[in-house]
Amino acid sequence: MRDFYLREISRQDQKTINEWRNNNDLISLLGAPFRYIDESIDSAWLDNYFSNRSNCVRLAVCQHGSNDIIGAVYLLSIDWISRSCEFAIWIGDVEFRGNGVGTFATEGALKHAFLDLNLNRVYLTVLEENEAARALYKKVGFSEEGKHRQAVFKEGKYMNMIQMSILKNEFSLSN
Template sequence: MSKDGIFLRELERGDLSTINAWRADRSLVSLLGGNFRHVGREIDDKWFDAYLGSRANNVRLAVCMASSGALIGVTYLLGIDWLNRSAEFSIQIGAESARGRGMGEAAARSILAHAFTDLNLHRVSLDVLEGNARAIALYEKLGFRTEGLHRQAVFKDGQYLNVVSMALLSTDFAEPSSAPVGD
């Protein structure tokens, strides 16, 4: 069992119905940079097929409960630029029962360790809605630094919202110590 209660695995076609249900959750989508859209199964299948064809530059992982294997979220490294050693990061804990329990932080730390240790990336960036204080606090806790503000960059729920750009360098990323307490 994972010490954080979760494990990551590559996304599978069988995950699509759960992910689609999260896309239909307006309260969840309201926290994300993307807009709400109705997405049918055929579109999901094409999206997954496109991912399979672009795996060389994209990592899409399922966040699963260690105890049951249940899918609770997703986390991605997208648009990997192997020359500049950079990628775009995103995470979504779709299962409401798993939110606010540290599982998003554990998943983020795991994929960032993968980015910097296994993939040898140097820079991971993200965009987050300015009003998503909980996500921004998590990203800052992980070591991300604010690099800029895109004013009124996203139209959601009838209004334009600001987007904060953040990034984390491999030299700033610190994995939690695995040393036993008291050492």
């Protein structure tokens, strides 16, 4: 999937990210609850990220020939002693879901985590109902570690979250 590339998120991405964060259909796929978020909140969020980048990496997924963001992949809460971090991804542009962009972005972020940042473990939580995401994570080498029962409240009900992780020695560098 060489039609895409990763770059650090930038101020130009703020409007699109804010639109995604206010899209209930998109947020329904994620562990976070839906909340209306004013653009000024996302502006402050980006300001905070740009001034505190030592423990997280936030990357935009873009299509070659355009600098427009179509998705984002994050390495969060980097623990430099335990050499671990939390992984998060979203493909905000519906047109690009289900055609390998998520695999490209996940593998790219894992390569960065393991080869550039020298991390040893990357973990995530995913909605139990999100079969497409779970299949993607298993495809690139994540293993299920357990279940957080009724861990989030979304759309009027409690939902389970699945904990997954991948270790550096489990990640195929041929990806």
